Amino acid sequence: MKLKVKVTIRQYLKILFSLAYSKPIMIFLVCFALLLVLWIAFYYSHLLNIPEPVIYQYITLLLIIVIQPTVIFTTIVRNYYSSNHLRETLDMDLTHDKIKIRGESFYMEILWSKIYKVVEKKNWFLIYQNNLSAILIPKKELSPEQIRQIQEILGSVKTTHE
Structure with a gap:
């Protein structure tokens, strides 16, 4: 099965943010930030008799809701623009034994048996070469028939992570 794939910076940001914030530690940090927001809001609204937040709560909140997403964002953007492979239009050929990818500056063939793992998300297929x-x-530009064919090929793949 042959595909043409182009991942935009916007798509890349969306998928990497969703992957980052689906990790248990990130979910914990976001929930912790929400608890801090509630604490601060309840204190200043005088709805509950709770202790006054100190500078550490404000610093922690700033780190979680401003600094952390900013660092993630700048890292993703820097990674995208530093990699020719990410910005190129890719011609992919998925067969039952390997995946062939040709970009404007490279050519790569990978046997399915050497793939780390395959993940299907709502809007993406992710074929991991290693854990990172x-x-x-992106499914956005694929027809329902192409999506079904890719699911069939990827469903038969035995990866190194299994």
Whole structure:
């Protein structure tokens, strides 16, 4: 099955933010930030008799809701623009034994048996080469028939992570 794939910076930001904030530690931090917001809001609204927040609560809140997303955002943008492979239009050929990818500056063939893992998200197929690096296939530009064919191929793949 042949595909043409182009991942925009906007798409790349969306998928990486969603992957980052789906990790248990990130969910915990966001919930903790919400508790801090509630604490501060209840204190200043005088709805509950709770202790006054001190500078540490404000610093923690700033780190979680401003600094952390900013660092994640700048890292994603820097990674996207520093990698020619991410910005290129890719011609992919998925067969039952390997995936072939041709970009404007590279050519790569990977046997399915050497793939770390395959993940299907609502709007993406992620083909991980290791635990940090994935080949991204956005479903947005695929027909329902192409999505079904990719699901069939990826469903038969035995990866190194299994």
